[in-house]
Amino acid sequence: MGRTLGDRGTVDRRSVIRGGLVAGLGTAAVAGGLLSTRGPQDDAMEIALAAGEPDAATQLGFVSVKAAPHNATGNGNSDDTAAIVSAYNAARAAKASLYFPSGSYKVSSLPQFDSLTTVRGAGADATTIIYTGTGTMLALRDRQRVAFKNLGFWAAGNGGTLISLDNCFRCSFESVMLRGSHTAATNPRYLGQIGVSIASNTGGTSFSNCDINNFGVGISTSAIQNYITNSKFTTNWISLRGTGNNFASGMAISNTEFVSDINVKSTDKHIHIDGRASDWWLTNVWIEGAATAIAVGAAGVGGPSQFGMVNCKIAARTVDLDLMHCRQPYLANVAFDADQNAQPQLLKINAANVPEGVATNLITSVGADFPMSTFPAGWTVTGRAKHLAAGGPLVRSPNGKIWKLAVSNTGQVSAVDAGNI
Structure with a gap:
């Protein structure tokens, strides 16, 4: 089924961007617009100067990294780290937003933004901050309500993390593009890249209208409840990882897509909860294009205290949903399907470690309904003209x-x- 994009034509859902990157592109290619998919909606935050006018960013209360005396180039080749530090110090003194006009800004790191800082760009595809290192571009610790809006980040180094949040609260990403360099063609070179790492007691982090593409791991969390909505993950080896085995990692996900192509080197898992964790809730989520779409828990080790899927569509090459260890999962109105040219096991349940659960109105593309043998004896199952109560x-x-x-x-x-x- 194709998706119509107005006057831009029709794009098949499975014909994804395959990372939006061409192997071997340098930063100058990004600056030249080779990777831009900018549309008219991205012009809303553009700040233009007419002849003789002062810096419009100043008129809006922003501090522009390109304004004098900071003078970031935004050309994708020069290192703009020092200019950005200078602009941020000015913004902090003025209690103003830090603004990145259109351009590609090569950096070795970003400043340790204070709490309540807002970092703005001219659009997720118009402003790109390029990190070529293998460490962490921006490490925030003990911060609250740092906000990123309308800009993009690209990890171009062989490994490393774009942004880490440690003991941070209510930080937000709004209309942000996070790009790595992983594709099927580059596998395994960039599998060490992580988009955002959420650790320690970090909570209330929100991702809204974001794109997280082409990482070894898109988002990794070992922290308490955080939130993703109206966003899209594309061609990550692992899109979202709950880790730590510490009863803490949790995530609420709504109105979000996880997609990739069918190349076995593109995506291994979209969601992987690898041990004891907190609560994971998925609502109105579309998932396709992975060996295993969702893997929940580690058999004999532990899994989330709650796992729920409501009004979701899921497809994969090998296993759609692998419930290995979990307390009382809840599945309602979930449609199970196969990726192209694949015959996956749609629902796999470890009876010893997931003995109880609830399944309501599950839909399968390969038969009239799931056979009752799919579910362990302790499950409560309702479907078309059937009700099985543990x-x-x-x-x-x-x-x-x-x-x-x-x-x-x-x-x-x-x-x-x-x-x-």
Whole structure:
């Protein structure tokens, strides 16, 4: 099924950008617009100067990194690190937003922004900050409400992390493009790249209308609850990783897409929760293009305390949803499908480590319904003309008493007084 993009034509959902990168491109190519997919909507934040006018960024209360005396070039070749530090110091003194006009800004690092700092660009595809190192471009610790809006970041080095948040609260990414350099053609060179690392007690981080593309790991979290909405992950080896095995990592995801192509070197997993974790909730999420779309927990080690999927579509090459260790997962109105030219196991449940759960109105593209043998004995399952209750369903008799029904191996039904429930 194609998706219509107005006068820009029709793009097949599975014909993804494959990273939006061409292997071997230098930073000058980015500056030259080779990677830009800028549209009219990205011009809203552009600040233009008419002849004889002062810096319009100043009129809006922003400090521009290109303004004198800071003089960042934004040409993608010169190192703009010092100019950005100078502009940030001026913005901090003035309690103003730091503004990046259109351009590509090559940096070795970014300043340690104070709490309540806002960093703005001219658009996610118009402003690009390029990091060629293998460490961490921006490491924030003990910060609150640092906001990034309408700009892009590109990791061009062989490894490293663009942004790390450690013990930070309510930081936000709004209309931000985070790009790495991983593609099927470059695998495994850039698998060490991480877009955003969320660690320690960081909480309340929000990603809204963001694109996270072409990383070894798009977002890695070992921290308490954070949030992703109206965003898209494309061609990451692992799009979103919950890690730490510390009962802490958690994420709420809504109205978001995880996509890739069908090349086995592009994407291994879209969501991987690799041990004991907190709560993971997915609502209105589309997932396709991976060996395993979602892997939940580590068998015999642990998994999330809650895992829920509601109104989602999921497809993969090998396994759609692999529930290896989890407490009482909840699946409702989830459609399971296969990637192109694939025959995956749609739903895999480890009975020993996921003995109980709820499945309601699951849809499969390969048959009328999931066979009941898919679910361990402790699961409660409802579907088309079927209801399977773990331990037997409860019914109410006309006099108001509650009874638990049981059936023998020969089909004989009996009832046990369940008392007051």
